[in-house]
Amino acid sequence: MDIARRLLEGDVRALARAIRLLEDHDPAAEAVLREVRGRAGAAHVVGVTGAPGSGKSTICDQLISRWRAAGHRVGVIAVDPSSPFSGGAILGDRVRMQRHTGDDGVYIRSMAARGHLGGLASAAREAIRLIDASGRDRCLVETVGVGQSELEVMETVDTTVVVTTPVSGDSVQILKAGILEIADVFVVNKADIPGASKVARELRDLTRHVRGTSAWTPPVILTTGTSGDGVDDLLDAVERHHETIASNGELQQRRRDRLQAEIEAIVVERAAERARRELEEGTMGAELSGDLRGIDPYAIADRILNAHASDIP
Amino acid sequence: MDIARRLLEGDVRALARAIRLLEDHDPAAEAVLREVRGRAGAAHVVGVTGAPGSGKSTICDQLISRWRAAGHRVGVIAVDPSSPFSGGAILGDRVRMQRHTGDDGVYIRSMAARGHLGGLASAAREAIRLIDASGRDRCLVETVGVGQSELEVMETVDTTVVVTTPVSGDSVQILKAGILEIADVFVVNKADIPGASKVARELRDLTRHVRGTSAWTPPVILTTGTSGDGVDDLLDAVERHHETIASNGELQQRRRDRLQAEIEAIVVERAAERARRELEEGTMGAELSGDLRGIDPYAIADRILNAHASDIP
Numbered sequence: 001m002d003i004a005r006r007l008l009e010g011d012v013r014a015l016a017r018a019i020r021l022l023e024d025h026d027p028a029a030e031a032v033l034r035e036v037r038g039r040a041g042a043a044h045v046v047g048v049t050g051a052p053g054s055g056k057s058t059i060c061d062q063l064i065s066r067w068r069a070a071g072h073r074v075g076v077i078a079v080d081p082s083s084p085f086s087g088g089a090i091l092g093d094r095v096r097m098q099r100h101t102g103d104d105g106v107y108i109r110s111m112a113a114r115g116h117l118g119g120l121a122s123a124a125r126e127a128i129r130l131i132d133a134s135g136r137d138r139c140l141v142e143t144v145g146v147g148q149s150e151l152e153v154m155e156t157v158d159t160t161v162v163v164t165t166p167v168s169g170d171s172v173q174i175l176k177a178g179i180l181e182i183a184d185v186f187v188v189n190k191a192d193i194p195g196a197s198k199v200a201r202e203l204r205d206l207t208r209h210v211r212g213t214s215a216w217t218p219p220v221i222l223t224t225g226t227s228g229d230g231v232d233d234l235l236d237a238v239e240r241h242h243e244t245i246a247s248n249g250e251l252q253q254r255r256r257d258r259l260q261a262e263i264e265a266i267v268v269e270r271a272a273e274r275a276r277r278e279l280e281e282g283t284m285g286a287e288l289s290g291d292l293r294g295i296d297p298y299a300i301a302d303r304i305l306n307a308h309a310s311d312i313p
Numbered sequence: 314m315d316i317a318r319r320l321l322e323g324d325v326r327a328l329a330r331a332i333r334l335l336e337d338h339d340p341a342a343e344a345v346l347r348e349v350r351g352r353a354g355a356a357h358v359v360g361v362t363g364a365p366g367s368g369k370s371t372i373c374d375q376l377i378s379r380w381r382a383a384g385h386r387v388g389v390i391a392v393d394p395s396s397p398f399s400g401g402a403i404l405g406d407r408v409r410m411q412r413h414t415g416d417d418g419v420y421i422r423s424m425a426a427r428g429h430l431g432g433l434a435s436a437a438r439e440a441i442r443l444i445d446a447s448g449r450d451r452c453l454v455e456t457v458g459v460g461q462s463e464l465e466v467m468e469t470v471d472t473t474v475v476v477t478t479p480v481s482g483d484s485v486q487i488l489k490a491g492i493l494e495i496a497d498v499f500v501v502n503k504a505d506i507p508g509a510s511k512v513a514r515e516l517r518d519l520t521r522h523v524r525g526t527s528a529w530t531p532p533v534i535l536t537t538g539t540s541g542d543g544v545d546d547l548l549d550a551v552e553r554h555h556e557t558i559a560s561n562g563e564l565q566q567r568r569r570d571r572l573q574a575e576i577e578a579i580v581v582e583r584a585a586e587r588a589r590r591e592l593e594e595g596t597m598g599a600e601l602s603g604d605l606r607g608i609d610p611y612a613i614a615d616r617i618l619n620a621h622a623s624d625i626p
Contacts, residue, residue: 030611034611037609039606041605041606256601256605259601259608263613264588266611267585268584268585270584270618271585275576275580279576288573289569292568292572293351293352294350295350297575297579298343301580301583302583305587
């Protein structure tokens with residue numbers, strides 16, 4: 001297929017086209033994914049999350065610049081669960097990242113929750129795969145907020161960066177959302193504001209408490225996104241995390257777990273589709289039209305589940 | 314089976330035993346359900362929900378007394394999503410209903426969310442079926458609070474009674490939880506408190522607005538649970554609702570929808586189980602151990618879903 005071939009050659013328009021097919025739930029997207037899947041897996045996928053206003057976009061912008069300076073090709077997925085699909089437009093304060101749009105080595109795409117039947121995390125995962133297969137070796141996933149959707153999106157990345165600030169309430173919010181367990185690197189941004197080192201100290205105590213036995217203790221990095229102070233340390237921590245989990249087998253294990261969860265989700269979604277189709281249009285639907293009293297839902301469920309695909313119209 | 318036979322004869326110990334099997338996820342519960350299912354479907358299932366402190370238990374107590382006086386046999390499920398299984402003990406202010414425990418015509422059971430893999434609503438639905446099959450023609454389901462679990466439990470009943478009070482904040486809370494759409498009868502309890510008629514008026518306006526085209530407009534009944542004032546009107550409204558939906562086909566439709574949703578839920582749960590088993594212990598799990606890059610999750614999902622049960626170890 002032409003799109004797949006051009007995508008594998010790194011053509012940015014083919015990449016954009018393939019992600020658009022994905023967004024539109026076009027069956028062609030699945031075909032493209034099937035063709036390019038074997039070529040994905042080389043990119044280091046980094047997620048950046050944190051409360052609105054914590055300066056995530058500035059941090060992302062700084063990471064992108066440094067990666068580009070080191071010769072990496074970068075893909076960015078900006079996830080906004082509250083907005084409709086923007087078809088590649090940059091939202092709100094993400095305008096800061098826009099300065100990279102003249103650079104073919106940086107591909108930026110916004111994604112939103114609405115319209116994703118299989119969930120935002122699943123759409124983001126497929127988009128990451130396409131970016132990865134297109135030869136971009138760094139993929140950045142930025143989310144707004146720290147809700148359930150964002151946590152699910154973060155489960156699709158290799159390295160999760162959680163951005164907090166000394167501004168009151170932020171660190172409490174992080175703990176409330178249970179994000180402590182998924183953070184691989186903590187950033188205390190706006191380090192020029194009083195209280196930054198206190199927040200950093202608290203986070204260090206917490207991480208020791210929560211992940212005492214793991215091979216990787218999440219470092220806490222102080223940054224000032226606007227000046228770029230501390231971003232080199234952040235980049236260093238992100239790369240060290242990747243090297244650590246790649247060498248101790250954890251990266252492989254994470255990707256395996258992720259693939260397993262993905263397969264389970266597809267099985268569940270297709271089973272539900274089959275049940276709905278069969279009960280609404282199929283012969284089993286007719287059984288639900290008369291006296292319902294003798295009906296055993298477990299028996300019907302087993303018949304639906306154990307029918308071969310070919311038995312079902 | 315002995316338990317099933319004795320349950321169908323109305324033996325209260327057999328009923329309690331069967332519900333206990335259900336709680337314990339004992340495979341014998343499914344066998345009992347299969348045997349008695351054809352005999353369920355005659356009971357009128359009434360749900361009573363509302364914020365804590367609204368006087369639900371007092372209202373339930375009054376309904377039970379009136380049903381008993383009219384010769385009905387009654388089953389009660391008291392649902393408390395925040396508590397562990399209490400094995401039939403009565404919780405908190407439900408102690409009021411306890412005075413019926415000497416009466417063999419009233420069976421009262423507490424249920425809690427914890428430990429229910431398939432969800433509280435599914436457990437409550439099965440317990441209702443057992444109570445129904447045991448010859449009790451009135452089944453009362455009382456919930457604490459108006460959260461998501463409670464809404465799901467209310468979807469398993471024929472007639473939903475929503476209890477509110479003139480105490481500040483209650484009516485707002487009901488609207489917030491989106492319970493307006495599922496209420497068949499509204500009760501403004503503690504009608505002796507100033508403001509009751511104002512709350513009733515607001516609810517009447519709202520119900521006209523929301524359910525203007527339905528054959529049934531939810532009536533708003535003023536009660537004083539402690540004195541029993543208005544409870545006869547409530548009972549009358551509950552019975553009229555049942556007659557209305559039984560005669561216009563809505564009851565049959567509700568039960569059909571409910572059964573369909575139940576079958577879908579069972580299909581999804583069993584499909585997920587099969588995927589987990591196959592990926593963790595089966596041959597497909599081995600495919601996830603090497604290089605993951607060529608793996609197509611959609612293809613594996615289809616193979617799992619389309620395997621006959623007999624193909625799977």
